[in-house]
Amino acid sequence: MQRKILVVNSGSSTLKFKLFALPKEEVIVKGLVDRLGLDHSVFEITYQGKKHSQEIPIQNHVEAVKILIQQLQDLKVIADVQEISGVGHRVVSGGPYFDNSVLLDEKSLKELSRIDEYAPLHNPAERKGIEAFAQMLPNVPQVAVFDTTFHKKLPLMNQVYSIPREYDEKFGAHRYGAHGTSHDYVSHKAAEFLQKPYDKLRMVSMHMGSGVSVTAIKDGHSFDTSMGFTPVAGVTMSSRAGDIDISLVSFLMEKLQITDIHEMLDILNNDSGLKGLSGVSPDMRDLIAVKDTNPNAQLAIDVFINRIVKYVGAYIAEMHGIDVMIFTAGMGENNPAIRQAIMENFGFLGMKVDQDTNENGKGIRKISAADSKIAALVVPTDEELMIVHEFERLVK
Secondary structure, rough: OEEEEEEEOOOEEEEEEEEEEOOEEEEEEEEEEEEOOOOEEEEEEEEEOOEEEOOOOOHHHHHHHHHHHHHHHHHHOOOHHHHEEEEEEEEEOOOOOOOOEEEEHHHHHHHHHHHHHOOOOOOOHHHHHHHHHHHHOOOEEEEEOOOHHOOOOOHHHHHHHOOOOOHHHHHHOOOOOOOHHHHHHHHHHHHHOOOOOOHHHOOOEEEEOEEEEEEEEOEEEEEOOEEEEEOOOOOOOOOOOOOOOOHHHHHHHOOOOOOOOHHHHHHHHHHHHHHHHHHHOHHHHHHHHOOOOOOOHHHHHHHHHHHHHHHHHHHHHOOOOEEEEEEHHHHHHHHHHHHHHHHHHOOHHHOOOHHHHHHHHOOEEEEOOOOOOOEEOHHHHHHHHHHHHHHHHHHO
16 A cells, blocks of 8 residues: 655745655655745645746745645645655754654654754754644654764764863753764665675765765764764855854954854854855855856865865774765765865875766766775765655654
8 A cells, every 4th residue: 555755854944845655665746835934935846747836925834834735635646635644854953852763742842842952043943844744734643853863873072072071961062963864874875885784884974965064984873973063063065164263253253243143153054164265156066167267266165175075084084994985965966076076185095086987877876996995986865765764663
C-alpha cells in the first residue's frame, strides 16, 4: 500500500515542502511558499513535471499549510487529507534537550519552545510550521529531525568552549554544529559507494550551499565541525561572517553606534560573508562571472577557499590523516572550479584531481584521480529523504 509522507522546511518567510510516496521513496510533489507574511506572496508547486505558480496573499504558516493541502487536493495528488501518513520537519537545533529525532506530542511541542534561543534565526519559524500542521492535520503524526543530532557524539574537547565550565552545565553553552542531517547522509553514501566500512573511514564532509559547514567524521561519528553554538560560526558563507573575534563585534558596535546586539547579529548573518566581502552578491556564480574585473569579487572567492582549506587541514591533523573528502550541497555539487581549488591545496598530501569527472557527470561520483592518495567524491545530499527515514524509524 502506498503511503505519502510530507517533508517540510519552515523559514520565517518561506515554507519548502516535498511529498514522498512510499515504499518507493519517490518525490511526487515539491514546492515552496515564498514571501510568507509579506507583500506579493508566492505559492509554487511542481507535479508531474509541471510547475504551478500563483501570487496570493499568505499571512502566516497556518494559511500556507491550508493552501498547500487545498492544492494537493485540486491537483488530485490526494483525494483526502487522510492520505497523508505523516509530516517530517527539519529543525536546526535540538539544543540541550533533544539528543535525537522525536515523534511530536504535546510534551515535546512545549519543549520545542524552550530551545528557540539556541537557533533564534531558525527554530522559531520551524516551530511555527510544526504548530500550523498540528492545527491543520491534528490526527497526522509529526516528527522533528534536528540538524544537531549527528554532532551529539562530538568528543568533549571539540564540543566545549574555553569558558567557565559552569556556563555549559547551567545553560548548555557549547558547540552544537549544524547540517548534521546532510553530513550524516552523504558520509554514509560515500562509504557505500567506496564499498568500505563506514566506521573505518576518516572523512571530511563539506556542505557548501548558502550556509557552509565542514565536518570531520571518524570512527563512524562526527568528530569535529565548523559551525558552533549557532550556524553563524565557522567558514565564510554566502552572507554569514563565519569565525570572528568577539572583541571586533564590540568594536564595530561602538563605531556603528549599534546598541542592540540583534542588529549586529543581523549584519553578521545577512550582510557579511561573500556578500559583504565582494559588495556584489552572496552567490558564488555571480562572483566568478565578474572576478576578472572586480578585485573584491576575487578576494571573496579567495577568502572562501582559504577558510575551508584551513578547516579541512585542521581536521586532517586532528584525525591523523584522511581517506575521503566529500563535496555536497548547491555549490559543492555544482561548482567544479571551487572543488578543484580546494583539492589542489592538498596536492602535497597526494591529492590529485580527475579533471574529466570533476567537470562532467551527475550524481555520486569519484572526482579524484586513480592514483590519488585521498579519495574525493561529489555526493548529492538528500536531507528530505533522511527525514523520511527518521519518520519511518520513529513511527514504526
